[in-house]
Amino acid sequence: SGISNSDELMEHFKSTFTTGMTEHNHGRGDDMWHVGHRIARSMYNHADENDVIRCWNPRNLFAQWQTENFAAGVKLPNDAALLALKDLWPTAWKDNHPSPEERIALEKRARWGLKLLESVI
Numbered sequence: 001s002g003i004s005n006s007d008e009l010m011e012h013f014k015s016t017f018t019t020g021m022t023e024h025n026h027g028r029g030d031d032m033w034h035v036g037h038r039i040a041r042s043m044y045n046h047a048d049e050n051d052v053i054r055c056w057n058p059r060n061l062f063a064q065w066q067t068e069n070f071a072a073g074v075k076l077p078n079d080a081a082l083l084a085l086k087d088l089w090p091t092a093w094k095d096n097h098p099s100p101e102e103r104i105a106l107e108k109r110a111r112w113g114l115k116l117l118e119s120v121i
Contacts, residue, residue, distance in 0.1 A: 003058050016062035029066060036064030038081065040074045042110040044090045054088040074110040076103055 003009050010023055013035075021033050038060050044051040054060070064072075076082055076098070082089075089095065098106055 009058070012058045012061070013063045018063070018065070021063050021065075026063075032066050033063045034066050034069045036062045036069055036072075038062065038077050038085060039088060039090070040076075040107075040110050042074060043106060045092060048091055051091050054090065057088050059085065060088050074107050076107060 003012060013026075014023065017033075020031075025032050026034070037055065039055070041055050044055040046052055046055070077085070079097075083097070086095070
């Protein structure tokens with residue numbers, strides 16, 4: 001990943017900031033930013049160390065306004081962006097690019113996974 005400490009991670013997030021984002025307005029609230037995942041964290045198996053590493057790789061992370069994060073739900077990036085992240089795909093995909101039908105099923109399953117996760121937290 002190339003990032004070895006929290007200062008370097010914050011520098012990565014700063015590189016993805018949009019207008020109004022600062023290192024001090026990360027958290028919960030409509031005027032706060034969250035950690036966005038290009039491939040949703042709910043698509044990864046967090047019992048698999050390789051998936052954890054892939055999910056939390058800085059290339060998969062960006063700063064995203066809370067309102068945008070919630071509104072986006074679970075949606076895979078477009079094909080070009082997804083192919084650029086091929087080395088970060090969840091291991092369950094077995095390096096197979098999801099078809100349009102598989103995308104819908106993956107997004108739906110991941111949304112349900114998030115709902116289950118949120119009910120536990």
